[in-house]
Amino acid sequence: MATQKLYAGVKLRETRGRLGLTQKAFAEKLGVSLPYLNQMENNNRPVSTGVVLALAAEFGFDVRELSTGDTERIVVDMREALADPVFADIAPPLADLRLAASNAPALARAFLELHRAYRENHEQLASLDEALGRDETLTQRSPWAEVRDFFHYCDNYLDAMDRAAERVASEAAQLGQSIDAFAEAKLSDMGVTLQRTDTETLRHYDDTTRILTLSARSAPATQRFQLLVQLGLLTQETLLEATLDFARFHTPEARGIAKIGLANYFAGAALMPYQVFLEQAQKERHDLERLSDRFGASIEQIAHRLSTLQRPGAKGIPFFFVRVDQSGTITKRHSATRLQFARFGGACPLWNVHRAFETPGRFLRQLAETPDGVRYFCLAHDVSKNGGSFHAPTRRYAIGLGCEVKHAPDLVYADNMETTNPQAFEPIGISCRICERTNCHQRSVPQLERRLSINPDVRGVLPYEMHRS
Known part of the structure; x- marks a missing residue:
């Protein structure tokens, strides 16, 4: 090769x-x-x-x-954007996309931003019901997408925030305290009273009374995490605001969502401090359950943290992390690998993350290959979040964690798998809209940049054939 x-x-x-x-x-x-x-x-x-x-x-x-960095992510995002029918026959070749991503990344991001705005406006217009009349809020930019892209292009690693959380964890360790005991003491010193009550609201802080209320119904890991979120909001205000100013979000809503995201990032980094967590992850060969016991975090929190270990000079394995709901909609996504997730729609149905709902409590393993020939080890697990009472709803998700197969020996889950056998790898894609495979039995829509031919007298795997223009 x-x-x-x-x-x-x-x-x-x-x-x-x-x-x-x-x-x-x-x-x-x-x-x-x-x-x-x-x-x-x-x-x-x-x-x-x-x-x-x-x-x-x-x-x-x-x-x-x-x-590593943004180049591959930008190329994948541009390929998907250029598969839009609006570009018809004018899509540039892959070599030009790579040059743009490498030499002019700011221009490439501006193009992606313009296409994102076009897509959102187009989809909003297409879904308007005349009976509803005009709703000006529907034409506003999606703050969720803006915040998602901010973390995406930061490689899901924020050095200043990560190191601030690491210092807090180090201070707790020096005092011989657990991180949650340290957080409670710190908040108490600030005049904050902590209460745990029988409520569905995970966390509520009243700035007037200085009372922080946590839900006693939620799991201990969730309570611990929410405690640290509030600690971050109250003790890292300057850093939070400086990071938000740097990001230059376009709407107050996006800034508010991002602030919550940054506080969540701080909580995860304080609960699982970078260097200690990296060493333990390597020692345990990335066993999620053992790491969960060691750090008092949930399986989802552990998997998400593994995907953020991208500190320059001390990087962990480049993982992708994703969470999907039962409809297949991606609710969380990040990739430090070449595998990127679709910006619109759901994940490839051939991916094992969708099967996790069928086998609750089990870790599902998969060897997968994308159309570009890159091979991955994929791990999937269901995540149920109970409401704490019989009548409270249970939220069900599945999480996926994976890396390029060359890192598989460092994962306990890859033991005894045929990672050197090409036949053991299942074909997966990113999104049907841009997937190049022509004979996929799970394809939902044709690839947008392909020409279709339809013969009513012939029925193969698909009711049409796709050809290059």
Whole structure:
């Protein structure tokens, strides 16, 4: 198999800018000529092995950063956007998309943002019922999508927030206290009274009375997490607001949703502090149940935290993490891998995460291959969230966690699986709208960039055939 050339011009320019070096000085440090560096920074030439080694030797640079980041995510997102019929026959080739993602990521994101706005407005208009009349709120931008994309392009890792939470966890450890006992004491010192009552509301804080109420019906892990969320909201206000200002959200609603997301991030990072959690995850070979017992967190919280271990210089396995409801709608998604999830619609029906609802309490394993030939190890598990009483509804989800198969030996769940057997891998895709497979028995809609031919006298797996235009 040919070695894939590494083009990382944006990363090289960012690194040089961070170091405050001119092109000439940077070239001298890397042992290359000025024209050669210029060509690499503009992606006219791939980054050589010598430059990779020099980056590590001269600057202690984590060379894995060169091959990760936004480029693959942007390319996948642009491919999906360009599959929209509005672009018809003008979609550029994949090579051009890669150049745009590598050389002009800000422009590529602007294109994605424009297409997202078009899609949302188009779908809103298509679903309007004349009987409802005009509703101005329907034409507003979706704050959920804006916040989702913010975390998506931050690689789901926020260094300042993560380190602030780690300091809190370290302070608790130095005092010999559990993180929840430390949080209760900290809140008490701030004049906050903690109550646990029989209520369906998970958490309620009254700023006037300084009373924090947690639901006694919820699981201990949920109570612990919500306690830390409130600690983050009250003790990290400056950091929270600075991060929100940096993100430049377009609506107050998006800013409010993001603030909750950041507080949740703080809670997870305080409950599972980065370095300690990374070491334990490696030691336990990423056994979710053992990590859940060790950190007093839920299976979902553990899986989500594993997907955030992307600290420069101390990265964990690049995982994808997703949560779906019973209709197949994705309610949480993040990927540090090349596998990206559809921005519109649900996940591929061939993926094992959908089967988790059929086998509650079990971990389902799957070896899967995407149309681009990349192979993954996938783990799925159902997650039920009881309301705490007979009449309270039970919310049911399934979570998926996975990584490229080359990391499978580091996962206890991959033991005894035929990871070297090509026949053991099931074909999966991202979304039917952009999936290239022509003979999938679960296809719901044709690929948008394919031409269809329909013959009423022939019925194969699909009632039509797809051809390249």
